[in-house]
Amino acid sequence: MNLLHLSLAEQGIFVLAALILLASFFLIAQVRLVAAIHSFAWQGALIAAVTFLVAGVQNTPHLLVSAVLTLLLKAIGIPWILHFLVRKMGLEREMERLQRPALTLLVGTGLVIFSYWAVLPIERLEFGATRNIIAISLAVVLLGLWCMVARHQVIVQVLGFMSMENGLFLAAVASTKGMPLVVELGVAFDVLVAAILFGIFFLQIRENLTTLDADRLNRLSEKEER
Amino acid sequence: MTSVHWVLVLPAVGIFVLAGIPSLAVAGWLNLLLTFAELLAALALGWQVKQSGVLVLPGFYIDAFNVYLVALTTFVGFTTAVFSRPYMAELVDKGLLSRRRMRLYHAMYQGFLLTMLLALTTNNLGILWVSIEGATLATVLLVSLYRTPEAIEAAWKYFILCGVGIALALFGNVLVYFGAQPVVTHPEDGLTWSLLYPYAEHMNPTVMSMAFVFLLVGYGTKVGLVPMHFWLPDAHSEGPTPVSAVLSGLLLNVALYAVVRLKMLASPAILAADLPDLPGLLMMGFGLLSFSVAVLSLHRQRDIKRLFSYSSIEHMGLMTFAFGMGGPLATFAALLHMLVHSLTKSAIFVTVGHATHIAGTQTLEQIRGLIRVQPGVGWGLLLGVAAIAGFPPFGIFTSEFLVLSATIQHWPWLTGILLVGLGIAFAGLFRQIHPVVYGPAPEGQRPVRANMLPVLIHLLLVLWLGLAIPGFLAGWLNEVTQLLVGEGLL
Incomplete structure (x- = not known):
C-alpha cells in the first residue's frame, strides 16, 4: 500500500488516527491528574474529527449525529464532569509518581506492535486500507487496559476505561462507516450513565477510604479472616 | 401492542413509578404485582411462539430459545420479588437501609429485569450489547446498596471488570459488523440477527474467529468464566440477598445466552472453511477451567x-x-x-x-x-x-x-x-x-x-x-x- 495513492481524506484519517494513538500514550504517562483529563478530552475531540471526516467523505448523515454526540460527550461532557469532581475533592494538584516510566511506556509500545501482529490475518482481505485503523483501534483499546493496570489513581483508571471505549468507537467509525445509529445512541447512553456512576463512586470511595488509591480496595478475598 | 411489548413496557414503567413511590409497603407490593404481570406477559408470549414458531417483529426476534429464557427470567424475577418484599422491609426496620435507598432498590430491580428481557428479545446484536451493559450498570447500584466499604469495593470491582469485559465484547461486535458487510445488502443490517444468521456460512472465517474470541472473553466475564470471574464472589457476597439470587439465577444465564447465540453465528463460517471448530473448543476449554477452579x-x-x-x-x-461440546x-x-x-x-x-x-x-x-x-x-x-x-x-x-x-x-x-x-x-x-x-x-x-x-x-x-x-x-x-x-x- 502506498500512502500517496490514498485520497486526501484517507490520509487525513490516518494522521488523526496516529494522533489518537499518541493521546493514549499521553494518558499513560501524564502524572498530573488534570493533564491526564485533558489528554482524554483531546482524544475525544480527535475521534469526533475522524467521524466528521468519514461522514463528509462517505456522505452518511447519521455519522454526523454521532460525531456531534462524541464531541459533546467525550470531548466536553465527561471531561467536564471529571474536572468538576476533581475540583470538588480538591485534587487539582494531585500527582501520581509512575513506578517505572520507561518500562510502562515500553510495554505500551509492545502492545502497539502486538496489535499490528494480531490484525495481520485481516490484512489479506480485500479491504486493505482499513487494517491500519483496526490495528490502531485495537492498540488504543489495549493501551486503555494497560493504563488501568499500570496506574493506581482511580480517576486515571477510569480515564483508561473510557479511552478503551474511544478505541472501539474509532474501529466502528473508520472501518465500517459507523454502526447503526440506534446502536451508537445506546452505547453513548451507556457511557454517559457509566460516567455519572463513576462520579458517584469516587465520592463514595473517598468518603469511605479517604483516598482514591485503588491499592486500598483490597478487603475482599478468601484468605482474610473477616 | 403484542405480548413482546408488554414484557418490556411493564418493567420500563416500573422503573419510574417505583422510583417515585415513597411508601415502602406500597412499593413492595407494586414490585410484586409488576413482576407477576411480566410473568403473565411472558407466558402469553411463549404461547404465541408455540403457536406460530419464530416471531419476527420490528426490532425483535423471538424463537424457542429466547422465549424459554424470557419465561424463566420473569418467573425467577417474580418469586424473588415475593421473597424480597418482607426481607427488605425487615432491613429497613433494622435501620440498615434508608427509605430513599429502597426507592432506588425497587427502581433498579425493575431496570435490571428490563435490560435482561431486552437483551433476550432483541433482534440486533448491538442492542444485545447495550442491554447487557445496561444490566451491569443497574446491578452495580444494587450491589453497592448497603454503602459499606466492602460493598463499595465489590461494586467497584464488578463495575471495572465487567466494564472492561463488555468493552472487549463491543470490539467483537464491531468485527462481526465488519465481517458482515460483504454478505448483507444494506450496511445497516450488519448486526440484525434475522438477516445475518441465514448467511452465517458465507462470512469470512478469520474475522469471525477473531470476533468470537473477543465476544467470548467479553460476555464470558459476565458469565463468570475463570480467569475473569473475580467480580462474581464479591458482588454476590456484598449485595443484598435478593440481588444475589437474581444475579446467579438470571444474569449469568443471559450472558451465556449471548455467547451461545454468537457461537451459532461464528461456527458455520469456520466449519464451512474446513477449520477446527474454534468457538466450540474455546468454550469447552474455558468451561472446564472454570469448573475445575x-x-x-x-x-x-x-x-x-x-x-x-x-x-x-x-x-x-x-x-x-456442554454448549461448546455441541451435539444434540x-x-x-x-x-x-x-x-x-x-x-x-x-x-x-x-x-x-x-x-x-x-x-x-x-x-x-x-x-x-x-x-x-x-x-x-x-x-x-x-x-x-x-x-x-x-x-x-x-x-x-x-x-x-x-x-x-x-x-x-x-x-x-x-x-x-x-x-x-x-x-x-x-x-x-x-x-x-x-x-x-x-x-x-x-x-x-x-x-x-x-x-x-x-x-x-x-x-x-x-x-x-x-x-x-x-x-x-x-x-x-x-x-x-x-x-x-x-x-x-x-
Whole structure:
C-alpha cells in the first residue's frame, strides 16, 4: 500500500488516527491528574474529527449525529464532569509518581506492535486500507487496559476505561462507516450513565477510604479472616 | 401492542413509578404485582411462539430459545420479588437501609429485569450489547446498596471488570459488523440477527474467529468464566440477598445466552472453511477451567454467600462446556441445566438470606444448627444443597448425567475430570453445610419470619424435572436443541 495513492481524506484519517494513538500514550504517562483529563478530552475531540471526516467523505448523515454526540460527550461532557469532581475533592494538584516510566511506556509500545501482529490475518482481505485503523483501534483499546493496570489513581483508571471505549468507537467509525445509529445512541447512553456512576463512586470511595488509591480496595478475598 | 411489548413496557414503567413511590409497603407490593404481570406477559408470549414458531417483529426476534429464557427470567424475577418484599422491609426496620435507598432498590430491580428481557428479545446484536451493559450498570447500584466499604469495593470491582469485559465484547461486535458487510445488502443490517444468521456460512472465517474470541472473553466475564470471574464472589457476597439470587439465577444465564447465540453465528463460517471448530473448543476449554477452579475453591470459603457464588461459577462452567461440546445430547443437557440451576440457585440464595438473618452473620463458622432453630430454613437449605450437588431425584442430577453421557460419547478422556470435579464439589458443599444445618444451635440465634414459599415452589419444580420432564417442556427444549445444532434429541 502506498500512502500517496490514498485520497486526501484517507490520509487525513490516518494522521488523526496516529494522533489518537499518541493521546493514549499521553494518558499513560501524564502524572498530573488534570493533564491526564485533558489528554482524554483531546482524544475525544480527535475521534469526533475522524467521524466528521468519514461522514463528509462517505456522505452518511447519521455519522454526523454521532460525531456531534462524541464531541459533546467525550470531548466536553465527561471531561467536564471529571474536572468538576476533581475540583470538588480538591485534587487539582494531585500527582501520581509512575513506578517505572520507561518500562510502562515500553510495554505500551509492545502492545502497539502486538496489535499490528494480531490484525495481520485481516490484512489479506480485500479491504486493505482499513487494517491500519483496526490495528490502531485495537492498540488504543489495549493501551486503555494497560493504563488501568499500570496506574493506581482511580480517576486515571477510569480515564483508561473510557479511552478503551474511544478505541472501539474509532474501529466502528473508520472501518465500517459507523454502526447503526440506534446502536451508537445506546452505547453513548451507556457511557454517559457509566460516567455519572463513576462520579458517584469516587465520592463514595473517598468518603469511605479517604483516598482514591485503588491499592486500598483490597478487603475482599478468601484468605482474610473477616 | 403484542405480548413482546408488554414484557418490556411493564418493567420500563416500573422503573419510574417505583422510583417515585415513597411508601415502602406500597412499593413492595407494586414490585410484586409488576413482576407477576411480566410473568403473565411472558407466558402469553411463549404461547404465541408455540403457536406460530419464530416471531419476527420490528426490532425483535423471538424463537424457542429466547422465549424459554424470557419465561424463566420473569418467573425467577417474580418469586424473588415475593421473597424480597418482607426481607427488605425487615432491613429497613433494622435501620440498615434508608427509605430513599429502597426507592432506588425497587427502581433498579425493575431496570435490571428490563435490560435482561431486552437483551433476550432483541433482534440486533448491538442492542444485545447495550442491554447487557445496561444490566451491569443497574446491578452495580444494587450491589453497592448497603454503602459499606466492602460493598463499595465489590461494586467497584464488578463495575471495572465487567466494564472492561463488555468493552472487549463491543470490539467483537464491531468485527462481526465488519465481517458482515460483504454478505448483507444494506450496511445497516450488519448486526440484525434475522438477516445475518441465514448467511452465517458465507462470512469470512478469520474475522469471525477473531470476533468470537473477543465476544467470548467479553460476555464470558459476565458469565463468570475463570480467569475473569473475580467480580462474581464479591458482588454476590456484598449485595443484598435478593440481588444475589437474581444475579446467579438470571444474569449469568443471559450472558451465556449471548455467547451461545454468537457461537451459532461464528461456527458455520469456520466449519464451512474446513477449520477446527474454534468457538466450540474455546468454550469447552474455558468451561472446564472454570469448573475445575470453582470446585477446588469451594473448600476454602468462609462466607456462606461466597460459597454458593463459587458453586454458580462451577455450574456456569459446566454449561459452557456442554454448549461448546455441541451435539444434540450435550446441548439438550445444557439447556436443562440452565433451567434447573437457575431455579435451585435462586432458592438457595433465598434460604441463605433467611439463614444470615437468623445468625446475624454471613460467616460459615458462626451459622450453626439451623434445623434446631428454624426447621423450615434448615431443611430448605439442606434440600437445596442436595439438589445443587447433583443428588438424584433432583433435576440437576438428570442434566449432569446427560452432560456426562455426552462427554463419554465424544470426549471420553474428559469424563474423569468431570467425575472427580463433581465429587470434590459434593464434598466441598457438604463439608461446609453439614455443621450449618445439623448440630446444636448456639446462643442468640432465634427464628425469623421466613417466607419459604418461593423455595418450596422452586425445589418442587426441580424435583418434578428430575423425576419426569413434562412432555411439553421436553418438546420445547428439543425444539431449541434443533435450533442450536440442527438436529433434535428426541
